[in-house]
Amino acid sequence: xxxxxxxxxxxxxxxxxxxxxxxxxxxxxxxxxxxxxxxxxxxxxxxxxxxxxxxxxxxxxxxxxxxxxxxxxxxxxxxxxxxxxxxxxxxxxxxxxxxxxxxxxxxxxxxxxxxxxxxxxxxxx
Numbered sequence: 001x002x003x004x005x006x007x008x009x010x011x012x013x014x015x016x017x018x019x020x021x022x023x024x025x026x027x028x029x030x031x032x033x034x035x036x037x038x039x040x041x042x043x044x045x046x047x048x049x050x051x052x053x054x055x056x057x058x059x060x061x062x063x064x065x066x067x068x069x070x071x072x073x074x075x076x077x078x079x080x081x082x083x084x085x086x087x088x089x090x091x092x093x094x095x096x097x098x099x100x101x102x103x104x105x106x107x108x109x110x111x112x113x114x115x116x117x118x119x120x121x122x123x124x125x
Contacts (some may be wrong), residue, residue, distance in 0.1 A: 011052045019054055034058075091118045 016022060028037035038058055087108060094104045095118075104115050 010049060013050065015050055016054070017048075019049065022051070023054070065117045088118050091115055092122050095119050095122075 009056050023035045023038055027033055035058075038061075087110070091104055091110065094107065095115075099107075101115050102113055104110070105112055107114070110118075
């Protein structure tokens with residue numbers, strides 16, 4: 001391992017000849033199958049690269065999966081909030097038009113308690 005005067009690691013420029021074997025070994029030693037899964041996807045692409053480049057690629061793939069999951073969760077939350085906001089606005093409009101709470105519960109498919117809670121928040125009734 002090389003270090004510079006600041007005690008930081010300086011990676012070697014040496015290229016790996018058998019990255020697939022190394023990743024399989026890492027999988028066995030760490031008992032982490034993610035290394036072995038990486039072999040099937042990118043072993044031929046990694047031939048002649050440094051270990052740092054291989055790990056950068058693995059990290060980038062993980063980050064991409066994490067971003068995709070985060071976006072999906074964010075979209076689902078945003079959609080749920082939008083539906084709730086629309087329903088609240090609809091209930092408030094019906095209350096302003098003096099529709100009965102019973103009729104609003106049937107139309108909006110909400111309970112009386114939910115309609116009353118919306119009306120109290122907006123101080124409509």
